[in-house]
Amino acid sequence: MRPHELPEIRHLPLFRDMLQGSFETLMQGAYAQTFPAGLELIRQGDPADFLHVVMEGQVELHAQWAGRECTMAVVRPVGTFILAACIRDAPYLMSARTLERARIILIPASDLRAIFHRDTEFAVSVINELAGCYRAVVRHAKGLKLRTSRERIASYLLRQSVLAGNVPSFVLPVEKRLLASYLGMTPENLSRALKSLDAEGVRVDGSRVIITDRAKLSALARPDPLIDGPDPEGASAGVALPPVGRLG
Amino acid sequence: MRPHELPEIRHLPLFRDMLQGSFETLMQGAYAQTFPAGLELIRQGDPADFLHVVMEGQVELHAQWAGRECTMAVVRPVGTFILAACIRDAPYLMSARTLERARIILIPASDLRAIFHRDTEFAVSVINELAGCYRAVVRHAKGLKLRTSRERIASYLLRQSVLAGNVPSFVLPVEKRLLASYLGMTPENLSRALKSLDAEGVRVDGSRVIITDRAKLSALARPDPLIDGPDPEGASAGVALPPVGRLG
DNA sequence: CGAACCCTTGACAGAAATCAACTAAGGTGG
DNA sequence: CCACCTTAGTTGATTTCTGTCAAGGGTTCG
Numbered sequence: 001m002r003p004h005e006l007p008e009i010r011h012l013p014l015f016r017d018m019l020q021g022s023f024e025t026l027m028q029g030a031y032a033q034t035f036p037a038g039l040e041l042i043r044q045g046d047p048a049d050f051l052h053v054v055m056e057g058q059v060e061l062h063a064q065w066a067g068r069e070c071t072m073a074v075v076r077p078v079g080t081f082i083l084a085a086c087i088r089d090a091p092y093l094m095s096a097r098t099l100e101r102a103r104i105i106l107i108p109a110s111d112l113r114a115i116f117h118r119d120t121e122f123a124v125s126v127i128n129e130l131a132g133c134y135r136a137v138v139r140h141a142k143g144l145k146l147r148t149s150r151e152r153i154a155s156y157l158l159r160q161s162v163l164a165g166n167v168p169s170f171v172l173p174v175e176k177r178l179l180a181s182y183l184g185m186t187p188e189n190l191s192r193a194l195k196s197l198d199a200e201g202v203r204v205d206g207s208r209v210i211i212t213d214r215a216k217l218s219a220l221a222r223p224d225p226l227i228d229g230p231d232p233e234g235a236s237a238g239v240a241l242p243p244v245g246r247l248g
Numbered sequence: 249m250r251p252h253e254l255p256e257i258r259h260l261p262l263f264r265d266m267l268q269g270s271f272e273t274l275m276q277g278a279y280a281q282t283f284p285a286g287l288e289l290i291r292q293g294d295p296a297d298f299l300h301v302v303m304e305g306q307v308e309l310h311a312q313w314a315g316r317e318c319t320m321a322v323v324r325p326v327g328t329f330i331l332a333a334c335i336r337d338a339p340y341l342m343s344a345r346t347l348e349r350a351r352i353i354l355i356p357a358s359d360l361r362a363i364f365h366r367d368t369e370f371a372v373s374v375i376n377e378l379a380g381c382y383r384a385v386v387r388h389a390k391g392l393k394l395r396t397s398r399e400r401i402a403s404y405l406l407r408q409s410v411l412a413g414n415v416p417s418f419v420l421p422v423e424k425r426l427l428a429s430y431l432g433m434t435p436e437n438l439s440r441a442l443k444s445l446d447a448e449g450v451r452v453d454g455s456r457v458i459i460t461d462r463a464k465l466s467a468l469a470r471p472d473p474l475i476d477g478p479d480p481e482g483a484s485a486g487v488a489l490p491p492v493g494r495l496g
Numbered sequence: 497c498g499a500a501c502c503c504t505t506g507a508c509a510g511a512a513a514t515c516a517a518c519t520a521a522g523g524t525g526g
Numbered sequence: 527c528c529a530c531c532t533t534a535g536t537t538g539a540t541t542t543c544t545g546t547c548a549a550g551g552g553t554t555c556g
Contacts, residue, residue, distance in 0.1 A: 005259045044474055065394040066470050084379040084386075086518075093386045093474050116372065123371035124364065130378040131332040137385040138332075141320065145314040145432050146391050177534065184393050189512060191536055206535095222314050226292055226341050245287065276549060397544080425502070439504055454503095502553080513542070522533075 001032045001105065004149040005055055009105060012053070012078055014129045016120035022115045024194070041096040041104065048092055050106040054078065057102025060178065061094045071181040072140075074099070074174055086112055111125060142227050144184050150193050150200075152183045154221035155168035157202060159228050161211055168214070172207040249280045249353070253303055257353060260301070260326055262377045266370035278355040289344040289352065296333035296340055302326065305350025308343045309425065319429040320388075322347070322422055331377060334360055346476045347422070390475050392432050398441050398448075400431045400470035406452060409459055416462070420455040435454050467496040 006027065009015055015023060032055070035041065039050065045065060048065070051065040052059075054075050061081060072094050075081045085092045088105035116123040143152055164170040172179065180190035194204045200220045201213025211217055225231060254275065257263055260455065263271060280303070283289065289300065290313060300307070302323050309329060320342050323329045334357035365369040389479045391400055404427070410449040412418040428438035442452045448468045449461025459465055473479060 063390045063394060063474075065390065065475060066399075067471055070393040072386070072393075087375055088382070088383065090478075091474065093383055093390070094474045117368065118377065120365065120368045120371055123368055123375060127335055127364065127371060127378060128375040130375060130382055131335040134332045134337065134378055134382040134385065135338070135341055137389055138320070140340070141385060141389045141392065142311045142313065142318075144389065145318040145320075146311060146316050151314075163351050177535070186513060187535070188514085188537085189483065190281075194514095196535090224313055225290050226311075226339065227313060230338075423502075435503070435545060436505085436546085440544095443504090498539070499554090500553100501553085502551105504551080505549085507546105507548085509544100509546075511542100513540105515538105515540080516536085517536100519534100519536075521534080522532085524529100526527105526529080 001030070002025075005032065005105070008055065008078055009053060012080070012127050012173050014080060014083075015122075018115075019119050022119040026107060026111055026115055029111045030105055031121055032103060032105050034101065034103045036100050037098055037102075039098045039128045041098060042082065042092055044093060044095045045091050046108050048082060048088075048090060049087045050108055051080060051083055052096070052219060053080050053105040053107065055103040055105060057105070058174070059102055060099050062128060062181070069181070070184070071178050073182070074178070083126070084135065084241070085109075087126070087130075089113070092214040099178075111230055124229070136229070139227050139229060147197050149183070149185050150197065151221060152185075153190065153193050154197065154200065154202070154217055155223055155228055156210065156218055157184060157197075157209055158214075158221045158223055159212075160209070163178075163232065167207065168212075169210045174222050175205070249273075249278070253280065256303070256326055257301060258266070260328070262328060262331075262373050263370075265373050266363075268479070269365050270367040270370055272323070272490055274355060274359055274363055274374060275425065277359045278353055280351060280353050282351045283346050285346055285348045285350075287346045289346060290330065290340055292341060292343045293339050293460065296330060296336075296338060296357050298333045298356060299328060299331055299360055300344070301328050301353040301355065303351040303353060304429050306422070307350055307352070308345050308347050310429070311342050318432070319426050321384075321430070323425070327376070331374070331381065333357075335374070335473050337361070347426075384425075384477070387477060391408040394475070396446065397431070397433050397437060401438065402445065402448065402450075403446075403476055404431060404463055405457055405459065406462075406465055406471055408457070408470045410460075416460075417456065417458045420457060426457070 009027070010023060018026075041059065046174060054077050055160075056077055060071055060073045061075065062069055073081075076141045081096060082092055082094070087111065091178040116126050131148075143155065144234055147155065160170055160173070174182075180187045183190065185193070194202070197204075197217075197220075200214035201211060203210040203212055208233065258271060263274075266274075288309065289480070302325050304325055308321045308331065309320045309323065310317055326330055329344060330342070331338055337357065364374050391403065395403065408421070409415060409419055422430075424438055425435040428435045431438070433441070442450070445452075445465075447457060449464035451458040451460055
């Protein structure tokens with residue numbers, strides 16, 4: 001593991017409050033590895049052996065069934081994924097693949113379980129992390145069930161704009177096909193819908209999005225913190241925040 | 249609170265491993281209440297004050313947006329709901345209403361948070377509960393994104409049959425309109441789809457479902473433990489289990 | 497008995513998936 | 527350096543699915 005990585009992990013919400021001894025024990029069993037783009041890191045159904053921490057690059061969480069596939073989330077630095085499976089010692093519900101060259105820390109699930117039995121502070125951090133993940137998926141499911149495709153797209157674009165610091169123009173952080181799958185539609189549909197959103201205050205040029213009429217777009221999207229997530233602190237102050245898609 | 253209720257709560261996975269002292273403290277602040285059918289217990293967006301434990305009756309968790317509404321889950325005895333919101337001290341993401349006369353135990357969220365900071369065993373139980381809830385919603389979302397309406401219905405019926413002890417015939421545990429909303433479709437659509445499933449080995453008469461050709465239905469549903477949930481132990485032995493829809 | 501309400505059915509309109517063709521961009525290898 | 531191949535994205539035509547609106551039968555409950 002690289003020298004700068006340990007403190008970076010240590011500062012994650014999940015690890016920042018635990019005892020130093022617990023952290024050191026956890027890190028003794030952990031190791032880092034760099035993977036090329038497009039590599040399948042884990043496959044759904046496999047037993048959960050390691051908690052994964054993304055240090056660099058993007059990782060897609062996706063699910064398959066009956067030959068179909070859909071994107072569930074994208075994890076960016078510094079985020080973790082498949083915590084729940086590790087805790088339950090249960091098979092992964094999702095697969096993970098690198099979208100680009102990625103550096104990942106792997107922490108043995110057994111160490112994880114052993115330590116939160118002994119370190120209450122760590123247990124509390126795990127609780128908070130899990131509760132956050134849970135709420136993120138609930139919001140995702142709400143969006144799928146309550147909003148139409150166009151509304152989901154509009155909300156997503158508005159959200160990205162807010163996360164980028166309330167800027168009117170930004171670049172999509174992922175490929176459109178992936179975005180389509182994440183939003184629960186086909187690439188063709190996303191393409192057409194994006195064009196049709198021209199009339200709702202959005203211009204799209206390649207991967208660049210320009211919000212030309214925020215009020216009109218907002219009227220369609222009807223953003224709601226109970227679906228889109230809470231407004232990040234400092235967003236109003238123009239502080240740029242990473243467009244993290246947490247759900248792991 | 250009634251005399252038989254305390255030990256019942258004590259035996260819940262969430263409370264069975266905690267220190268006796270912690271449990272007593274938690275129960276001191278708790279109180280029970282009986283609500284009539286159709287009552288809105290909590291509204292999404294409200295601050296999370298109490299963890300709810302269902303002792304009797306059914307409670308629907310649902311979500312609203314833009315005048316639309318959908319069912320997210322049904323909680324039955326003895327199950328809890330909105331644990332995550334209580335932990336994060338965040339607004340509820342879902343509303344809850346009684347489907348029938350229901351008896352509910354209310355546990356102050358602040359007590360909850362205070363106690364798992366002191367009682368590691370309880371913290372571990374909360375972790376396991378949350379991880380389970382998280383995985384339940386992920387499975388729900390997977391079903392919505394990967395399966396068509398007919399496939400979701402077929403899977404649901406097959407699942408209910410298994411939970412009832414692998415019986416070929418059973419009664420739907422909820423109203424069809426609610427089931428439709430839970431499965432992500434309109435009541436009209438469910439009605440039509442159920443009729444069309446006649447050709448796939450299912451007969452429906454009112455709320456009674458008869459699986460006439462399990463192989464054929466299974467070929468459509470393609471049940472998968474990574475979506476439908478793990479097979480309950482003892483199911484093969486014919487042990488009847490309650491058709492619990494946990495997700496809270 | 498009447499008033500809701502659930503469920504069903506039909507007709508229709510709108511949305512989305514599918515199939516197919518085409519463009520454009522990026523990377524590979526000659 | 528260029529020809530070639532692969533892949534993302536777009537667009538169009540078509541079909542399938544789904545939601546909406548409307549009406550009617552049946553049940554429950556006050």
